Amino acid sequence: xxxIRRIVGQSMQPALPPGAIVLGLRWLRPRxxxxxVARVGDRExxxxxxxxxxxxxxxxxxxxxxxxxxxxFGWLPSASxxxxxxxxxxx
Amino acid sequence: xxxxxxxxxxxxxxxxxPCGIYETDTMRHAADTCLRMIEKMEVLxxxxxxxxxxxxxxxxxVMTKEKHAQLCKDQIYVLWSxxxxxxxxxxxxxxxxxLWHAAKQCSKVKQTVSKExxxxxxxxxxxxxxxxxxxxxKA
Numbered sequence: 001x002x003x004i005r006r007i008v009g010q011s012m013q014p015a016l017p018p019g020a021i022v023l024g025l026r027w028l029r030p031r032x033x034x035x036x037v038a039r040v041g042d043r044e045x046x047x048x049x050x051x052x053x054x055x056x057x058x059x060x061x062x063x064x065x066x067x068x069x070x071x072x073f074g075w076l077p078s079a080s081x082x083x084x085x086x087x088x089x090x091x
Numbered sequence: 092x093x094x095x096x097x098x099x100x101x102x103x104x105x106x107x108x109p110c111g112i113y114e115t116d117t118m119r120h121a122a123d124t125c126l127r128m129i130e131k132m133e134v135l136x137x138x139x140x141x142x143x144x145x146x147x148x149x150x151x152x153v154m155t156k157e158k159h160a161q162l163c164k165d166q167i168y169v170l171w172s173x174x175x176x177x178x179x180x181x182x183x184x185x186x187x188x189x190l191w192h193a194a195k196q197c198s199k200v201k202q203t204v205s206k207e208x209x210x211x212x213x214x215x216x217x218x219x220x221x222x223x224x225x226x227x228x229k230a
Contacts, residue, residue, distance in 0.1 A: 004099055004100075005099060005100055005101065005102035006095070006096060006099040006100065006101050006102065007101075007102060007104050008101040008102070008103050008104060008165065009103055009104035009165075009169070010104065010117070011104040012104040016104065018104070018161075018162060018165055019096075019158070019161065019162075021095070021099060022102065037102050043103050044100075044101075044102045044103065045102065045103045045104070046102045046103070046104050047104075061104065067104075091158070
């Protein structure tokens with residue numbers, strides 16, 4: 001199933017600047033290097049998968065200076081990954 | 092916010108889980124860019140003659156202005172919702188009003204090709220940055 005979202009924030013620059021539209025697939029299994037949408041609390045966030053293991057998924061923003069990611073909130077449960085990004089449209 | 096932005100749900104790539112990293116350079120640069128685009132539009136020759144290159148450049152300048160006005164607004168919203176806390180209101184009681192007016196001014200800059208409106212945004216953004224620096228100094 002497709003997921004379309006609009007980027008808010010700078011943590012995925014330069015790959016995904018604010019305002020970019022991303023297209024995700026819900027049923028794909030994420031792999032290291034993939035950009036994923038994950039649910040953290042009541043919000044969806046977008047980050048890049050660095051590592052996957054028994055503890056879950058470790059994600060980082062490409063723009064490390066402006067990103068809150070697994071360095072802050074730790075490993076995400078695998079179930080929190082909602083989609084894998086397969087394309088983007090930068091406006 | 093345009094139709095696309097209204098229709099497509101956001102996904103957050105900023106520090107929505109508070110990381111404490113905030114800055115105003117992006118916001119100021121965006122406001123300065125809007126002003127610069129208007130200055131360039133005003134001296135662009137050939138638009139009224141129907142020259143394709145001039146039209147192309149004019150549209151690029153409008154798009155850049157639109158994009159940076161939105162970026163500026165996004166940056167203001169981030170400071171408003173994530174950085175500023177209720178206790179900042181004690182030192183800056185007109186904080187909400189200033190941020191609200193600055194965000195609305197971003198829309199005004201999108202709607203117009205007016206150096207005066209763009210300069211107003213630059214000034215407002217500098218005021219917000221000044222408040223931000225003051226709040227950081229007291230933190």
